[in-house]
Each structure stands twice: as structure tokens, then as C-alpha cells.
Amino acid sequence: MAAVILSARALTRHFGGLRAVDGVDFDLHQGDIHALIGPNGAGKTTFVGLLSGRIPAQSGTITLAGEDITRLPAHARVRKGIAYTFQITSVYPRLSVFDNVALAVQQGTDRDLGPAVMAALSRVNLADRAEQTAGTLSYGHQRLLEMGMGLALRPRILILDEPTQGLASGEIANFKALIRSLVPETTVLLIEHNMDVVMDLATRITVLNLGQHLATGTAAEIRANPAVQDAYLGGHHAAD
Numbered sequence: 001m002a003a004v005i006l007s008a009r010a011l012t013r014h015f016g017g018l019r020a021v022d023g024v025d026f027d028l029h030q031g032d033i034h035a036l037i038g039p040n041g042a043g044k045t046t047f048v049g050l051l052s053g054r055i056p057a058q059s060g061t062i063t064l065a066g067e068d069i070t071r072l073p074a075h076a077r078v079r080k081g082i083a084y085t086f087q088i089t090s091v092y093p094r095l096s097v098f099d100n101v102a103l104a105v106q107q108g109t110d111r112d113l114g115p116a117v118m119a120a121l122s123r124v125n126l127a128d129r130a131e132q133t134a135g136t137l138s139y140g141h142q143r144l145l146e147m148g149m150g151l152a153l154r155p156r157i158l159i160l161d162e163p164t165q166g167l168a169s170g171e172i173a174n175f176k177a178l179i180r181s182l183v184p185e186t187t188v189l190l191i192e193h194n195m196d197v198v199m200d201l202a203t204r205i206t207v208l209n210l211g212q213h214l215a216t217g218t219a220a221e222i223r224a225n226p227a228v229q230d231a232y233l234g235g236h237h238a239a240d
């Protein structure tokens with residue numbers, strides 16, 4: 001099994017009395033496409049917010065390649081190679097596609113931007129639209145632009161929150177090919193509600209439920225897990 005690149009131990013974040021993330025242990029292995037699934041409100045977005053540093057942890061630890069990063073702010077984690085692609089609202093609609101990616105790169109490093117921006121745009125097939133105003137892109141292309149913004153940082157770990165939401169089926173096929181082209185150099189952690197995408201793409205799956213870790217395993221192991229079926233796959237949330 002590949003080395004663990006990012007791990008959480010007893011990671012906890014409550015909102016008032018609500019245990020959004022409650023003592024979660026988690027290991028992300030180098031080169032994996034690791035899907036995070038679970039019913040609505042399970043704590044998935046909060047959990048990746050804790051990993052990326054957007055939300056401070058209440059207790060527990062996060063380590064990146066053995067280094068404790070629990071107290072590092074988000075921008076410092078970006079510099080260490082953890083890119084979190086924000087929701088679509090992070091695209092600046094009045095700026096060009098190129099300038100959106102250039103802004104993302106500036107957050108991470110101060111190297112010459114042009115080649116890095118164009119390489120990232122090529123990766124997501126938007127190079128020929130570099131001069132286009134981002135707000136005029138289709139929804140699917142804006143989602144790709146967000147990924148380009150993350151990839152421009154050349155992250156070790158790319159965290160995606162519901163990347164296929166709102167994509168047409170043809171765009172989902174392209175998305176899967178893109179994700180497969182990133183590993184193993186980049187390790188991918190994605191929150192995903194589309195079970196076809198999860199089962200097809202993920203090399204490892206973690207299920208959260210009510211803020212707690214329910215199970216981790218391969219697609220076959222997760223499908224066969226009775227607790228997962230109860231909480232999620234076979235339950236009322238299967239169509240999410």
C-alpha cells in the first residue's frame with residue numbers, strides 16, 4: 001500500500017451542539033483517488049474544510065507527510081501542496097480565464113506565471129479560451145476552470161467538493177479522464193454524490209455519517225458493508 005500523505009486523528013469540529021465532524025480518523029494514501037461520501041449533512045464539506053485549513057479544528061490532529069499542520073492557516077497549507085478547489089463562486093466572472101488562473105497561482109508562489117497558467121489550462125482543455133471572459137464560459141467550463149485554478153498550484157493533494165455537480169454526462173466522462181491523468185503524481189480527495197462516478201473512479205472510499213467515520217475501503221468493500229447500506233447506499237439518500 002502506498003505511503004500515507006495526509007492523515008487526521010480524532011479530528012473534531014462542532015457547531016454549537018451539532019457534531020459536524022466528531023473524532024474522525026482518516027488516511028489519504030499517495031496516488032489514490034479517494035472519494036468521501038455520506039448522506040447530506042454527514043460532515044463532508046466541514047471535514048475537507050478542516051483538512052484545507054478553511055475551518056479551524058477544535059481538537060484532533062492533521063499531519064501532512066508526517067508534519068503536524070493542524071494549526072497552519074489555509075494559505076500556508078496551499079504552499080505546502082494542499083489545493084482545495086473552491087466552489088464555483090471562486091471564479092471571477094469579469095476576468096479572463098487566464099487571469100483567474102494567474103490569481104490562483106499568485107496565492108501559492110511567485111514564479112513566472114505565464115507557462116504555469118497555460119500548462120494548467122491545457123490540462124483542463126481550456127487553453128484556447130485563455131482570453132475569454134470567465135463569466136461567459138458554460139457552467140461545465142467554469143467547473144473545469146476551478147480545477148485549473150487548483151492544478152496551477154501543482155499540488156501534491158487536490159481536494160474537490162462535488163466537482164461533477166451540474167455537469168452533463170459527456171462532461172463527466174471528460175472529468176473522469178482528467179482525474180485519472182492526475183494520479184499518481186497528484187493525490188485526489190473528492191466529495192462526490194454521483195455513485196456511478198464514485199464506484200468507477202475511486203481507488204478508495206470513506207463514508208461519513210453524522211460527523212463520524214463509518215467505513216473506508218475499496219468500491220467492492222463499501223458496497224458490501226452492511227452499515228454503509230443502512231446509513232446511505234440502500235437508504236433514502238441513495239439518489240442524492
Ligand SMILES: Nc1ncnc2c1ncn2[C@@H]1O[C@H](COP(=O)(O)OP(=O)(O)OP(=O)(O)O)[C@@H](O)[C@H]1O
Nearest residue numbers: 015018019020038039040041042043044045046047
Ligand atoms: N458554519 C456552520 N455553522 C453551523 N452549522 C454548520 C456550519 N457548517 C456546517 N454546519 C452543519 O454541520 C453539518 C455538516 O455539514 P456539512 O456541510 O459538512 O455536511 P456535508 O456532508 O458536506 O453535506 P452535503 O452533502 O449536504 O453538502 C450540517 O448539519 C450543517 O448544517
